[in-house]
Amino acid sequence: MERKINDILILLCKGIANRKLYFSDHPKVRNYVGTFIAGVEEYFRLSGKDEFFIGIIDGSFIFNGRRLFGPTVVGKQLILFMDMLRCGGISFKSGVREEDIRRFMDLTESLRTPLKGLQEARELFRREGIESINLAVHYSDQPGVGPADRKRPWEGQEIGGFLQSPTMIYQALFDVVTQAHGDAALDREVDIDSARSVSEFMLRYTRTNFADVMQYIHYPDYESYTVGHSVRVASIAVFMGMRMNWKEEDILALGTAGILHDIGKSKIPGEILYKTDRLSPEEYNMIKDHPRVGAELLLAQRDVSPLDIAASWGHHIRFDGKGYPEKPGWAVRSPVISLLQICDVFEAMTAVRPYKQAMDPHSAFALMISDKNAFHPGLLGSFISMVGLYPPGTYVSLSDGRTGMVTEAGRALDRPKVRITAMADGTRIREQDQHVIDLGNISSQSLAIARLLLNYLPEGQPIPA
Known part of the structure; x- marks a missing residue:
C-alpha cells in the first residue's frame, strides 16, 4: 500500500x-x-x-x-x-x-x-x-514523526529502494530545474542549494546507473525542452567527470553548473523560445542574450559559485574565443566550461526540438569535428571515446533482430556493451532476465548493431509521430 x-x-x-x-x-x-x-x-x-x-x-x-x-x-x-x-x-x-x-x-x-x-x-x-x-491545519504531533532532520534525504540518509527508478531520478532532476527556471522568471530567489543537493544525489546514482537515466535523452519534450536539456547536459557532464576521474567536489560543482547553465532562458517569452519558424533578427538577439541574463540572475543569488556564473555566461563561447557573448581579452577559459560546452552542443544536436528531429550521434560528432577550433580538441576526443557512437542509454537493434539498451561504450566506438531488453519477435524480456552482451568480445563477433533506434522510449513503445 x-x-x-x-x-x-x-x-x-x-x-x-x-x-x-x-x-x-x-x-x-x-x-x-x-x-x-x-x-x-x-x-x-x-x-x-x-x-x-x-x-x-x-x-x-x-x-x-x-x-x-x-x-x-x-x-x-x-x-x-x-x-x-x-x-x-x-x-x-x-x-x-x-x-x-x-x-x-x-x-x-x-x-x-x-x-x-x-x-x-x-x-x-x-x-x-x-x-x-x-x-x-498544520500537521504536527503525529505518531512516528520525530524532530526533522535538517539534512536533505539525498545527503547521506537512508533512501531505501524508491529512487532506484530511473524515471524518478529523471523527474527529480526535472523538477529542480523547472522550479529554478520558474523562480527566476518571477524574480524570486533561486534555490541553489536544491540544485547542489540533487547534483550530489545524481552523482551517487549515476556511478552505476548512468545509462538508465540517459535513456530519456530522446524524450520528445517539445514545449519543455529547455528544462529537459539542462537535466541531460548535467547528467552527461557528471558522467564525463566520473570517467575522467575528477575530484568528487569538482564533479558536484559541474553537475550544479549544468543544471543552472540555461537559467537565462527563463526570461525569454515562450512564443520566442519554442518558436518553430525562423526567428527574426530581434528574436535571435534575445536568444543570444540569455547567457548574459543568466549570469546576472545568478550574481544576485545567495550561495552561488563562480563556476555556476561562468557556466551560464560562457557555455556558448567557442574554444577559439568566438561565439556569444563577446569574450573579453583578459578572460581565461576554464576546461570545466569547455567540457560543459561540448555536453551542451552534443545534447542539443541529439535531442528532439520543436523545430527539428534528433540527430544520430555519428552525425553529431562529424559536425563537431568538422567545426574547426569550436571545441577543446583534447576534451572532444575524450568525449567521443567515452560516449561512443552509441551513447549509454540509447536503444539499438542488433543484427539478429534483438533489441537492447547500450550500457557502456566499448573499446571500439561501434561495439558497445548492450543489455538485451527484447527478443527478435518483439517480446519484452523481464528486467531480472535481461543480460548484457559485450560486442567487443570475441564471442560476440558474429553480432553487430544494425541500427540506432532514435524513436524508442524507455517503456519500449515508439514515440508517436
Missing part, C-alpha cells in the same frame, strides 16, 4: 509540473488528472476509506505518520504551493471531481504571493468552486 501511496502522490506532483509547462486543457495535463483520480479511487476501494489525506511537515510529505521520501523529492512545487496556502495538509474525498483537480492545478500556476492564513486559502477554494479537496 505504501508504494501505491507514493505512486498516487507522484502522479499529482508530475501533473502540477506539467500544468506549469502547458495549458489546463492540454492532453498531458488531462491524462495526469485522470490517472491520479483513478489511483485515488483504487485507494478508496482497497482501504475502505473515503478520504485520502497527505500531511506536510518541515518540507516533507507525511502519510499515516511516516515521511514519504520519493514524492518529497519530485514534489517540491506542491510543497511550496501548500506553504503559500498556509496549510499543513490536503485531503481528497471519495468521488473527487476532475474539474476540482484541474482548478487546483490551475491555482498552483496562478497563485503568486503567499496568503495570510488557512482561512483565506479555504475561501479561495470556495470561490474557485473546489468542493472535493479540503485543506488541513
Whole structure:
C-alpha cells in the first residue's frame, strides 16, 4: 500500500509540473488528472476509506505518520504551493471531481504571493468552486514523526529502494530545474542549494546507473525542452567527470553548473523560445542574450559559485574565443566550461526540438569535428571515446533482430556493451532476465548493431509521430 501511496502522490506532483509547462486543457495535463483520480479511487476501494489525506511537515510529505521520501523529492512545487496556502495538509474525498483537480492545478500556476492564513486559502477554494479537496491545519504531533532532520534525504540518509527508478531520478532532476527556471522568471530567489543537493544525489546514482537515466535523452519534450536539456547536459557532464576521474567536489560543482547553465532562458517569452519558424533578427538577439541574463540572475543569488556564473555566461563561447557573448581579452577559459560546452552542443544536436528531429550521434560528432577550433580538441576526443557512437542509454537493434539498451561504450566506438531488453519477435524480456552482451568480445563477433533506434522510449513503445 505504501508504494501505491507514493505512486498516487507522484502522479499529482508530475501533473502540477506539467500544468506549469502547458495549458489546463492540454492532453498531458488531462491524462495526469485522470490517472491520479483513478489511483485515488483504487485507494478508496482497497482501504475502505473515503478520504485520502497527505500531511506536510518541515518540507516533507507525511502519510499515516511516516515521511514519504520519493514524492518529497519530485514534489517540491506542491510543497511550496501548500506553504503559500498556509496549510499543513490536503485531503481528497471519495468521488473527487476532475474539474476540482484541474482548478487546483490551475491555482498552483496562478497563485503568486503567499496568503495570510488557512482561512483565506479555504475561501479561495470556495470561490474557485473546489468542493472535493479540503485543506488541513498544520500537521504536527503525529505518531512516528520525530524532530526533522535538517539534512536533505539525498545527503547521506537512508533512501531505501524508491529512487532506484530511473524515471524518478529523471523527474527529480526535472523538477529542480523547472522550479529554478520558474523562480527566476518571477524574480524570486533561486534555490541553489536544491540544485547542489540533487547534483550530489545524481552523482551517487549515476556511478552505476548512468545509462538508465540517459535513456530519456530522446524524450520528445517539445514545449519543455529547455528544462529537459539542462537535466541531460548535467547528467552527461557528471558522467564525463566520473570517467575522467575528477575530484568528487569538482564533479558536484559541474553537475550544479549544468543544471543552472540555461537559467537565462527563463526570461525569454515562450512564443520566442519554442518558436518553430525562423526567428527574426530581434528574436535571435534575445536568444543570444540569455547567457548574459543568466549570469546576472545568478550574481544576485545567495550561495552561488563562480563556476555556476561562468557556466551560464560562457557555455556558448567557442574554444577559439568566438561565439556569444563577446569574450573579453583578459578572460581565461576554464576546461570545466569547455567540457560543459561540448555536453551542451552534443545534447542539443541529439535531442528532439520543436523545430527539428534528433540527430544520430555519428552525425553529431562529424559536425563537431568538422567545426574547426569550436571545441577543446583534447576534451572532444575524450568525449567521443567515452560516449561512443552509441551513447549509454540509447536503444539499438542488433543484427539478429534483438533489441537492447547500450550500457557502456566499448573499446571500439561501434561495439558497445548492450543489455538485451527484447527478443527478435518483439517480446519484452523481464528486467531480472535481461543480460548484457559485450560486442567487443570475441564471442560476440558474429553480432553487430544494425541500427540506432532514435524513436524508442524507455517503456519500449515508439514515440508517436
